[in-house]
Amino acid sequence: xxxxxxxxxxxxxxxxxxxxxxxxxxxxxxxxxxxxxxxxxxxxxxxxxxxxxxxxxxxxxxxxxxxxxxxxxxxxxxxxxxxxxxxxxxxxxxxxxxxxxxxxxxxxxxxxxxxxxxxxxxxxxxxxxxxxxxxxxxxxxxxxxxxxxxxxxxxxxxxxxxxxxxxxxxxxxxxxxxxxxxxxxxxxxxxxxxxxxxxxxxxxxxxxxxxx
Numbered sequence: 001x002x003x004x005x006x007x008x009x010x011x012x013x014x015x016x017x018x019x020x021x022x023x024x025x026x027x028x029x030x031x032x033x034x035x036x037x038x039x040x041x042x043x044x045x046x047x048x049x050x051x052x053x054x055x056x057x058x059x060x061x062x063x064x065x066x067x068x069x070x071x072x073x074x075x076x077x078x079x080x081x082x083x084x085x086x087x088x089x090x091x092x093x094x095x096x097x098x099x100x101x102x103x104x105x106x107x108x109x110x111x112x113x114x115x116x117x118x119x120x121x122x123x124x125x126x127x128x129x130x131x132x133x134x135x136x137x138x139x140x141x142x143x144x145x146x147x148x149x150x151x152x153x154x155x156x157x158x159x160x161x162x163x164x165x166x167x168x169x170x171x172x173x174x175x176x177x178x179x180x181x182x183x184x185x186x187x188x189x190x191x192x193x194x195x196x197x198x199x200x201x202x203x204x205x206x207x208x209x210x211x212x
Contacts, residue, residue, distance in 0.1 A: 013071040019161045030156050031063055032056055048116045050109055055094040061203035062092040069116035070167045074125035085167035088112040089152045091203040107138045112172055129188035131180050142206035144174040174204055182212040
């Protein structure tokens with residue numbers, strides 16, 4: 001799988017204790033309790049942990065959130081204002097082996113962690129309707145090779161941090177190359193209009209057909 005090649009930066013960014021507690025509370029209050037964190041052992045520039053919220057009666061899937069991306073203030077256009085912090089999230093089927101290091105299971109974690117570091121190393125930003133081409137297929141089990149970003153949950157207000165900056169959670173939607181090409185030609189809203197709610201807001205389905 002093609003991955004971003006990140007260089008070295010000397011400055012490390014971390015949440016303040018208050019901001020980290022506020023982010024964790026935001027997740028628990030809106031998406032459910034969790035009992036573990038997938039801690040990163042070796043960090044490049046940003047320390048990116050992953051919080052897996054397990055399946056529940058109301059949400060029969062795993063929800064994985066990055067934690068650490070929002071410690072860095074992205075270089076956003078002026079129109080974004082104070083909404084310059086972000087975290088990534090992805091939903092996985094209830095039977096997904098989130099503890100496996102086998103690429104068959106691990107690639108969603110690799111993807112959201114790679115996205116979480118991208119603004120830091122590119123001195124740029126990730127935002128609504130951005131798409132990223134990862135080059136090769138994510139795994140041998142699927143031909144999906146890119147992602148589209150959407151608001152994770154519009155009912156949840158952005159989180160205000162100590163600095164006054166606002167943090168938003170983006171929904172990572174794996175997509176096919178044909179879908180990326182359609183999005184670049186016709187726009188993200190046109191692509192999303194062809195997707196059903198399960199594709200946008202449900203757990204990933206590696207066997208789904210391209211919508212274009």
